[in-house]
Amino acid sequence: MPPAKRKAADDGIGRASKRSTPAPATPQSVDSLSDDDYAESEDEGLDEEGGKIKLSAAQAQRQKDQKAAITKLNKRTQFSRISRLTGKSSRLFGQKDFHDLGLKKDHENRPIWIDARVSEGSSKGPKITLESFAPNASKATDLLTTIAEPVSRPAHLHEYRLTEHSLYAALSVGLKGDDIINALEKFCKTNVPDGIKAFIERNTLTYGKVRFVLRDNKFYVESEDDEVIYKLLTDSVISGCKAAGAEVQTGTIQTKATVIQGTAGAKGQTQVSQQQGEIPRDDPAAENEAMIQALRDEDDDEDSFRQTHSFEIAKGTRETVAQRCLEIGLPGVSEYDFNNDKNNPNLPIDLKPQTQIRPYQEKALSKMFGNGRGKSGIIVLPCGAGKTLVGITAACHIKKKIVVLCTSAMSVYQWASEFKKWSDVRDEDVTSFSSSEKKKFPGEAGILVSTYSMMCIDPEGPRCAYDTKNMLQWVQSQEWGLMILDEVHVVPAKMFRKVQDTVRAHCKLGLTATLLREDDKITDLNYLIGPKLYEANWMELANQGHIAKVQCAEVWCPMSMEFYQEYQKASSRKQLLYYACNPIKFQVCQFLINYHENRGDKIIVFSDNIFALEHYAKAMMKPFIHGQTSNKERQDVLENFQHNEIINTIFLSKIGDTSLDLPEATCLIQISSHYGSRRQEAQRLGRILRAKRRNDEGFNAFFYSLVSKDTTEMAYSAKRQAFLVDQGYSFKTITHLQGMDQMPNLMYKDPRERMELLSEVMLVSEDQGDLEKGANNLWATDKGPRGRGSNKKKGLTGVRRTAGSLAEMGGGGIMAPIYQERQRGAQTADKNSFFEKEKRRRTALEKKRRAEASK
DNA sequence: GATTATGAAA
């Protein structure tokens, strides 16, 4: 008895005494870190050539943490001792007392624990903990990834949760409720708690009763179960979503609204259902019994002729109906029996013979096509793990009209070329629909690649171009076999939900690396697309060499005195500028760039803040890209970064967060970011996961997050890391970079330089302060620069303002000329020498490419 | 055709 109890009660506490990363991680992230991580951090990575990193302050912090944890632990041990003596553990442990669950004799051979608590109404389901080092752990992992949601998967203890959605996903793969319970019983160290069994049973009974099908380009809700149809039709929400044609005047709603498929006897069946439906439903047990029976019957004659009842739903109501079905416990599934679909033309497409699918990609696809039909759902793979190929393979299975939606025009181009690269599809059958290219495929079937925003245009809108309207109407008139949704986490956005009305597809496949949003809309995907079918383990893929291994570090940069004073005075908005431009951070960045360039790394520096981005880049004479950078210049910079030995570092704004493919990049430095966005952090990390050199002996990619100490940035940083920590990454905290002070040409060593920077930053914030006050400049009515190409003007305004305002500052007069000169010098040197020289070559290359493309 | 200004939305 005691082991079970202690385990459950101490979960996390005992381990915390050896915790690896010091504060300021969130409790969640700290608990998920492993013991070994710290040991690694001391003898690794950076300290090869004098760039030794000392962890002294971090160690001190750790010791403090340890002490606190030990105190806590002692308290806890006392409690459990008392409880053992008194036998009144329940009072002390409350809901966490699991001692009567009963530990199995051979518990050591079983890898999982189940938390018996099932909290009703909470969005989190029961927790399952997997000891990944235990025997049978890999089999248990297979089971858990199928039936549960991975919450956190660091080195040793993995946390999963059973949720209704995860169970639905399991059922869609063909498991039954009993199978799930039996399998859990096999792996669980204790007896599976009754509450958990009940939870599973409750959530697996009604699965598959309702289906959404597409016929003649109309959506139908279909079920074999008369009662289910009755229940749907009498539901307050769903009844309102019936198509107008199915409307009836008299009281015989069910019969007339129910479109009967199959045998002639179906009509009688429906009438029976009507009568059954009138029986008061106060015996759910009996009802459930009937449903199970129905399910069994269905299983028995899987492939025989089945009776189904269905009714059409009105245009644009699919989402509402799907959501409602989920709410009333009748989750709808949409499966596409593409092999037997004779109504839609086939598309001749297969993978090229030399195309190889990786095992995990195959696994993901097997979840989708498990029973020979195409299930709608979401596949989660880390950046660089070949999401595109998964999508293409799915398309090759279904072989019908395919539509691919992505977030940017750039991705459209990429998807189209990937299709041509991996599959034998004819070039003319792959067409793009974006602002620049509006083409229909010539044959009956084909592949259309487009963007979400394109699909969301209102074709009747006054500003809609003729071609666009034409294309949209064509898209709407088609019955698509498969819709691939790239970066599917954007779909819950209010605007992008509209794509569901424009594109009517039998089957939907969502792809993403980061299935998370900072709002609570991510669960909406369950009814918008389908369940999460597969989620890869980042660490596992890294260990197998499919993606690069990454060392993550958070570098704490103290604020310089002057900056900290101003920081404290500033409003929260201006604070951001102060901690982004912290001169110490600048020095750290300079040092790290220098260090990694000498190692032969290619470095990307990310900054969300455009001012900081430009400032850093110009001062260090590195090329940079942000939203206002023209397309040509972007290509310039990226091309050079990839192939020019002289350009080893580029600065990117959040423009580079997603869908940039730079396999040369091996090191990433983040100097400013978007609050606590976990998605951004993960996707930035994704930029270096496809590093070409990833399989070199002992290769590591590096990810640094620079954080200004004692600022709000610390808290955001901790939050941002949560997702990656759950994926098994551990962040080391670096508080001192040895050798930095000795570095030659280190900037901002001179206090005067810092003051100069400070006044510059202060003026920027003042500039923004003006903005707050009134609609008088830059962004307002003034016809000030806006949108593309306004970069130069904006910069100039800034400089002019600087000069004017400096006069008002005490002692500022000395700085003003210095500042202006440097600014101008940096600008001209940077622009002319680098860009002008490359421009001609790039334009020539571009022309050549265009010519080839048009052939 | 390339560039630019503009609005909308995430």
Added chain:
DNA sequence: ATTTCTTCATAATC
């Protein structure tokens, strides 16, 4: 709690 920054589409320029 909020916003800036980015992107996209489109039409008007030269």
